[in-house]
Amino acid sequence: MTRMFLFALLAAAAPLFARASEGLWGIAPCELCLWQRWPYWVAAGLAVLAALLPGWRRPLGLLAVVAVLASGAIAGFHVGVEQGWWPSPLPGCQVPRAAGGTSINEMMRALAPAPSKPCDAPTYLVPGLPLSMAAMNLLYALGLSAAMLIWMRRGVRA
Numbered sequence: 001m002t003r004m005f006l007f008a009l010l011a012a013a014a015p016l017f018a019r020a021s022e023g024l025w026g027i028a029p030c031e032l033c034l035w036q037r038w039p040y041w042v043a044a045g046l047a048v049l050a051a052l053l054p055g056w057r058r059p060l061g062l063l064a065v066v067a068v069l070a071s072g073a074i075a076g077f078h079v080g081v082e083q084g085w086w087p088s089p090l091p092g093c094q095v096p097r098a099a100g101g102t103s104i105n106e107m108m109r110a111l112a113p114a115p116s117k118p119c120d121a122p123t124y125l126v127p128g129l130p131l132s133m134a135a136m137n138l139l140y141a142l143g144l145s146a147a148m149l150i151w152m153r154r155g156v157r158a
Contacts, residue, residue: 004051004061007148011043011068014140018133021125027133030119031090032078036071036137043067061152065145072141078134082122093119 015037021027043064050060081088117123122132131139 002051003148003151004047004057007061007064007144007151008044008047008051010144011040011047011064014040014071014137014144018137021133025125027123027125028117030117030121031093032074032081032088032119033117033123033133035090036074036078036134039067039071039074043071058152061148065148065152068141068145068148072138072145075134075138075141078119079132079138081119082132082134084120088119090119 018029018033018037022029046060046064046067050057050064053060078088080086081093122134124131125133125136
């Protein structure tokens with residue numbers, strides 16, 4: 001049971017750290033960054049339910065792992081966008097482009113009310129470390145889900 005609570009805490013730590021990095025270091029998230037956070041909240045909620053409902057511990061724990069892997073999949077896609085391997089389909093990830101013949105006033109009206117960060121501009125948290133925050137999230141999601149699967153497979157009281 002305590003391992004499920006630990007898993008919930010570690011799942012919630014990822015989006016909380018990302019949000020804290022915005023406030024502490026002024027890092028602006030892109031739309032894909034925001035998408036990566038939601039599966040962690042789902043995983044944390046499922047892990048808490050698994051801890052509280054012993055009869056459902058295994059299926060809810062597996063669903064929590066799947067939710068963390070979903071964030072990892074979004075992070076992997078985000079790394080591909082950052083590296084230019086493919087474009088992001090999300091409109092918020094694109095830098096607005098003006099159509100030919102539009103006036104300056106029309107271009108200004110087309111801008112978002114708050115500036116957003118394009119998804120293909122990686123954010124590096126640690127100077128000198130060539131891992132973007134999206135890549136770090138991918139590694140974290142893989143590590144966290146692997147740890148939980150090992151705990152569950154060993155039959156240790158998850």
